[in-house]
Amino acid sequence: MSTKTSELPRRNKYDVDEILESEFSIEHLKRSGVYIRRHAKSLIAAFITSLISILAALAIPYLLMLITDEFIPAKDIRGIIITGLIGALLTVVIMVTSQIKGKICIKTGQTIVSEIRKDLFEHLQTLPFDYFDSRPHGKIMVRVVNYVNTIADFFANGIVNIVIELLSLVIIPFFMFATDVKLSVIILTGFIPFFVYIIFTKKAIRRRARIHSNKNSNINAYYQESINGMRITQSFSREDTNLQIAENMATDCKNSLINARYLQHTMSPLFKLVSALMTCLIYYFAIGGTSLLPVGVILAMATYCKRFWQPLINLGNLYNQIQDVAAYLERIFEILDTPSLIHDEEGAIKLPPITGNVEFCDVCFEYEEDCPILENVSFSVNAGQSIALVGPTGAGKTTIVNLLSRFYDIKSGKITVDGYNIHDVTLRSLRSQMGVMLQDTFIFAGTIMDNIKYGKLGATDEEAIAAAKTVCAHDFIISLPKGYDTVVSERGASLSAGQRQLISFARTLLSDPGILILDEATSAMDTRTELLVQKGLNNLLKGRTSFIIAHRLSTIKNCDRIMYIADKSILESGTHEELLKAHGAYYKLYTAQLD
Ligand SMILES: Nc1ncnc2c1ncn2[C@@H]1O[C@H](COP(=O)(O)OP(=O)(O)OP(=O)(O)O)[C@@H](O)[C@H]1O
Numbered sequence: 001m002s003t004k005t006s007e008l009p010r011r012n013k014y015d016v017d018e019i020l021e022s023e024f025s026i027e028h029l030k031r032s033g034v035y036i037r038r039h040a041k042s043l044i045a046a047f048i049t050s051l052i053s054i055l056a057a058l059a060i061p062y063l064l065m066l067i068t069d070e071f072i073p074a075k076d077i078r079g080i081i082i083t084g085l086i087g088a089l090l091t092v093v094i095m096v097t098s099q100i101k102g103k104i105c106i107k108t109g110q111t112i113v114s115e116i117r118k119d120l121f122e123h124l125q126t127l128p129f130d131y132f133d134s135r136p137h138g139k140i141m142v143r144v145v146n147y148v149n150t151i152a153d154f155f156a157n158g159i160v161n162i163v164i165e166l167l168s169l170v171i172i173p174f175f176m177f178a179t180d181v182k183l184s185v186i187i188l189t190g191f192i193p194f195f196v197y198i199i200f201t202k203k204a205i206r207r208r209a210r211i212h213s214n215k216n217s218n219i220n221a222y223y224q225e226s227i228n229g230m231r232i233t234q235s236f237s238r239e240d241t242n243l244q245i246a247e248n249m250a251t252d253c254k255n256s257l258i259n260a261r262y263l264q265h266t267m268s269p270l271f272k273l274v275s276a277l278m279t280c281l282i283y284y285f286a287i288g289g290t291s292l293l294p295v296g297v298i299l300a301m302a303t304y305c306k307r308f309w310q311p312l313i314n315l316g317n318l319y320n321q322i323q324d325v326a327a328y329l330e331r332i333f334e335i336l337d338t339p340s341l342i343h344d345e346e347g348a349i350k351l352p353p354i355t356g357n358v359e360f361c362d363v364c365f366e367y368e369e370d371c372p373i374l375e376n377v378s379f380s381v382n383a384g385q386s387i388a389l390v391g392p393t394g395a396g397k398t399t400i401v402n403l404l405s406r407f408y409d410i411k412s413g414k415i416t417v418d419g420y421n422i423h424d425v426t427l428r429s430l431r432s433q434m435g436v437m438l439q440d441t442f443i444f445a446g447t448i449m450d451n452i453k454y455g456k457l458g459a460t461d462e463e464a465i466a467a468a469k470t471v472c473a474h475d476f477i478i479s480l481p482k483g484y485d486t487v488v489s490e491r492g493a494s495l496s497a498g499q500r501q502l503i504s505f506a507r508t509l510l511s512d513p514g515i516l517i518l519d520e521a522t523s524a525m526d527t528r529t530e531l532l533v534q535k536g537l538n539n540l541l542k543g544r545t546s547f548i549i550a551h552r553l554s555t556i557k558n559c560d561r562i563m564y565i566a567d568k569s570i571l572e573s574g575t576h577e578e579l580l581k582a583h584g585a586y587y588k589l590y591t592a593q594l595d
């Protein structure tokens with residue numbers, strides 16, 4: 001980290017750099033071979049076209065030498081014309097092959113981008129909630145979007161280029177030695193400064209590349225969070241402070257990039273200088289030697305000298321690129337290597353359509369080792385019953401319903417649905433039969449119709465409208481200027497919280513779940529709206545097992561059973577009337593709310 005960077009005060013959690021492996025690891029490059037192998041044919045085609053192009057380019061100085069040293073002195077007009085035409089033809093070959101190579105590389109690169117993104121996205125969708133809760137989303141985005149681009153460019157162009165440049169380093173000396181041995185040896189001494197440079201700058205280049213990728217990741221994470229939290233920022237008038245933080249991070253990012261590029265950019269001019277010195281040496285030895293060399297040989301050797309250095313410079317640049325790519329691959333594989341804690345067990349069966357009997361037998365659960373959240377929780381629910389979960393904040397109500405959807409695995413005990421242990425059925429068949437509605441309803445960018453249909457793939461407009469009518473969402477939707485075609489933004493900012501909830505009711509009804517879970521789902525509504533949707537809600541609950549979590553007890557009074565969760569277990573259980581009579585914790589809570 002530069003001195004300037006470390007002097008800046010600590011600003012927020014996004015300013016913490018990710019610590020990954022410290023050394024360059026060839027393992028990541030090897031592992032990425034799986035993507036390269038899939039495109040071996042295209043890469044070989046790109047390689048062959050590049051090879052043709054290089055050979056054609058190298059033949060041109062040789063033709064010039066022939067014209068200058070042989071055909072001009074002999075006044076061989078026919079020879080000059082034929083050689084000139086061959087030169088022109090070779091130029092066309094260079095143009096065409098370069099064009100073809102470019103096309104192949106773009107296509108291969110972009111195909112690799114989509115393959116890596118697909119793998120990343122597929123894996124991300126299987127990761128536990130914890131993964132997303134424990135790291136800034138912006139940092140995940142940077143990996144999936146930016147890093148993948150750089151890597152794919154390297155896979156498509158870089159790998160072909162490395163092979164080509166290495167090959168050039170063999171082919172060019174071949175042409176050089178065919179032209180003049182002594183001058184060729186002089187040119188080859190240029191390898192020495194090249195290796196010295198690489199040895200001395202290797203570590204610093206790698207370190208600076210990593211620092212920059214961290215800073216870039218940090219700023220992305222901060223922007224992402226700031227955009228999501230803009231309302232809170234504005235309501236707390238935090239704009240100036242946040243701007244200062246963003247500015248500091250942008251400065252960090254800029255400085256780290258300048259530091260990284262500065263070192264990388266010393267290579268090209270340095271080697272151009274060496275190349276120029278070598279050319280001078282060629283002229284010196286060619287003219288100052290015992291016998292004056294023919295003009296054509298001198299010109300050809302000067303051209304070869306220049307061309308010989310180009311692959312070295314290119315390889316140096318590619319070396320820098322490999323450093324970046326290795327740093328990025330490390331982060332990408334970190335995602336792919338994160339295990340999906342919850343997955344289908346071997347031999348898991350498909351849960352058949354359920355009626356909705358649920359049983360918890362001695363369920364114990366903890367998020368973190370030795371911090372039990374639930375201990376020996378047992379209850380059974382018959383199909384179609386409505387169960388309310390009440391209790392103090394942090395008691396474990398949400399945890400219970402999350403366990404039912406198997407978002408977390410239990411420590412001991414058993415949870416069954418219609419007699420099937422949820423551990424033994426596929427996640428997809430289990431979760432697709434559960435309708436979960438939360439307090440913060442998620443609305444996707446699109447029309448209201450799209451959002452309702454999200455509940456069931458291939459649903460018709462009529463089905464969606466019928467669902468909206470059942471949950472009493474239809475009236476408010478048709479009162480909007482474009483009705484069901486009204487476009488709502490991501491997270492549904494243009495709708496009220498209650499309206500968002502009504503849409504989510506319709507969406508859930510359309511998915512026709514056997515078990516319904518409402519976690520504070522109606523808490524965003526005012527009492528009048530709640531009364532309005534109560535009828536819709538009753539329609540939604542009809543014939544389904546439902547778990548309703550609510551702090552406002554008036555909404556759950558009519559449930560078949562109320563369970564009071566506290567002290568890691570079910571403290572009380574019974575109907576509203578029974579619990580009131582018992583004069584226990586529920587009674588206290590209920591009477592407190594009446595005040
Ligand atoms: N992902 C998690 N990792 C670690 N601990 C967690 C996690 N989620 C919840 N907890 C802890 O588990 C306990 C139960 O949380 P839960 O969300 O189930 O409470 P709740 O009864 O739904 O509360 P509320 O009424 O406030 O929604 C809490 O002490 C909480 O801190």
Ligand SMILES: [Mg+2]
Nearest residue numbers: 397398399519
């Ligand atoms: Mg909760």
